[in-house]
Amino acid sequence: MTTLPAPVPGAKKLGLVIDLDTCVGCHACAVNCKEWNASGHSAPLTDSNAYQADPHGVWFNRVHTYEAGEGDASRTVHFPRSCLHCEDAPCVTVCPTGASYKRAEDGIVLVNADTCIGCQLCAWACAYGAREFDVDDGVMKKCTLCIDRIYNENIPEAERVPACVSTCPASARHFGDFNDPASRVSQLVLERGGYDLMPELGYKPTNKYLPPRKPAVAKAATPAAETGGGSSLLRWLDRALSR
Amino acid sequence: MKPAGSIVFFTTASGAGYGILFWLGVLGALGMLPETIGFGLIALGLATALFTAGLLSSMAHLGHPERAWRALSQWRSSWLSREGVAALLTYVPVLLLGLLWLLGGRPTALLGLLCSLGAVITVYCTAMIYASLKPIRQWNHGLVPAFYLIAAGFSGALCLAAVTAFFDVTAAGRLAVLALALGAGGIAVKLAYWQAIDNSVSASTPESATGLGSIGKVRSFEAPHTEENYLLKEMGFRIARKHAAKLRVYAALLGFGVPLAMLVGVAAGAVPVAVLILAAACGLLGMLLERWLFFAEATHTVVLFYGRQA
Numbered sequence: 001m002t003t004l005p006a007p008v009p010g011a012k013k014l015g016l017v018i019d020l021d022t023c024v025g026c027h028a029c030a031v032n033c034k035e036w037n038a039s040g041h042s043a044p045l046t047d048s049n050a051y052q053a054d055p056h057g058v059w060f061n062r063v064h065t066y067e068a069g070e071g072d073a074s075r076t077v078h079f080p081r082s083c084l085h086c087e088d089a090p091c092v093t094v095c096p097t098g099a100s101y102k103r104a105e106d107g108i109v110l111v112n113a114d115t116c117i118g119c120q121l122c123a124w125a126c127a128y129g130a131r132e133f134d135v136d137d138g139v140m141k142k143c144t145l146c147i148d149r150i151y152n153e154n155i156p157e158a159e160r161v162p163a164c165v166s167t168c169p170a171s172a173r174h175f176g177d178f179n180d181p182a183s184r185v186s187q188l189v190l191e192r193g194g195y196d197l198m199p200e201l202g203y204k205p206t207n208k209y210l211p212p213r214k215p216a217v218a219k220a221a222t223p224a225a226e227t228g229g230g231s232s233l234l235r236w237l238d239r240a241l242s243r
Numbered sequence: 244m245k246p247a248g249s250i251v252f253f254t255t256a257s258g259a260g261y262g263i264l265f266w267l268g269v270l271g272a273l274g275m276l277p278e279t280i281g282f283g284l285i286a287l288g289l290a291t292a293l294f295t296a297g298l299l300s301s302m303a304h305l306g307h308p309e310r311a312w313r314a315l316s317q318w319r320s321s322w323l324s325r326e327g328v329a330a331l332l333t334y335v336p337v338l339l340l341g342l343l344w345l346l347g348g349r350p351t352a353l354l355g356l357l358c359s360l361g362a363v364i365t366v367y368c369t370a371m372i373y374a375s376l377k378p379i380r381q382w383n384h385g386l387v388p389a390f391y392l393i394a395a396g397f398s399g400a401l402c403l404a405a406v407t408a409f410f411d412v413t414a415a416g417r418l419a420v421l422a423l424a425l426g427a428g429g430i431a432v433k434l435a436y437w438q439a440i441d442n443s444v445s446a447s448t449p450e451s452a453t454g455l456g457s458i459g460k461v462r463s464f465e466a467p468h469t470e471e472n473y474l475l476k477e478m479g480f481r482i483a484r485k486h487a488a489k490l491r492v493y494a495a496l497l498g499f500g501v502p503l504a505m506l507v508g509v510a511a512g513a514v515p516v517a518v519l520i521l522a523a524a525c526g527l528l529g530m531l532l533e534r535w536l537f538f539a540e541a542t543h544t545v546v547l548f549y550g551r552q553a
Contacts, residue, residue: 002321030467056471064466064467064548064549065463067464068461069459069460074459079455094323096315096321096327097310097314115310117307117310118307119304121321124244124378125376125377126378127378127447129548133477138307195454197452197453199451200451201447209454211457
């Protein structure tokens, strides 16, 4: 059913917190996402012309790099972009078949590949470019929040997190339940001012981004030691005080 | 937005088909149309052929056309589903009307008006598929459903006038006047729409998309991929957008200017049937171009992530 699910008491709200301060832009999250999901819930993630000119393929996670601000105050920020599992998800409500749905128990937005007709309206409705059409399968594909990892009892408990989170070498990605105020993700959002992308659209994304920290203010350079005349004791004192 | 040929054809053809159906129902109820079997079957047949061809064409856009029946299930939330349901339900009075004519009965006003109602609802649902999408500011606009409805009424009246001219010149003349009024209204709405989208800016910006506005202006430094992906091919379409101003003139002239000039001639006096057919053909061609522009000129917020304007 593509109407949004009614709130369930005690339901989880699973999602990611992405720390733009610590992301180093290595694309490991995107690569590990592709690796896991190419054989996971939404497999295969088709690649066309993978080794020729004009390669084309389905990815759930893309890492952009931006420059913001001017001159000394400017920052270079790496910015991973994936499905935000919105609370008010229009990609779900526009679906004519019920293939695109939001789970009541944890808020994850999924596509049923067996009933998707490939009309692509959900990709138009998503403001964030989270959905990519698989031309070979003829159905829409998207981030599953690694539903086949996070509930997978066949893998060690420590690995039951999305592939992008498990692989991040900078720990810039955090997975958890936003409905639990004590969870790490809720705490991070509170402490670091986690924010929504394009809040003006009212899609109420679950995933939050943490802003880059303010750069430490550079200390004014201490005066260089004087050279030239004066006794060696005074020159030593000057050098010592200049440190 | 990428103007998929199947959808451009679908919205234009089904618009004209439902437009003919609407006027058949309304003017038939008012007794302003010829009542011969030949006219009824040809006019109804043309309407049905046009919207059926359009609906079939829209299925060519699907990744799994064989599953299209599933699209009838989510009418509670989805305009696309509502359109499918409305289109299918409209076939009921259309087929009954056709059957009645075939069996030699006289069409009832009620059946005709049910056809008209179905036509309006279906075209409105089609327009709302686009008008309900918030990430596309050129579509998320009140003039979009207004134009879809008036364009369907205009192209339908044009086609019906051409068909009617074979049977009843007086009735065709009345339809030509009706089409003239609708065409004038249509071009007014379209000009207002073009002005509105030219003078509006996206509420979303690269700063709101990334949340980095507090640092300053946001520029794309490096894209995630070197080749165009699905998002850029579908939502980032911009081929020929630079010719939009020129194409708008062609669309306005072909879709409205030329047919309206011909209609003025028809309304003024005896003009051959061929002119009405030409006016209808010209109008439909212009409408195809207008619909192509409706897609090609629309921008999606996803391009903000790639450092482009939405």
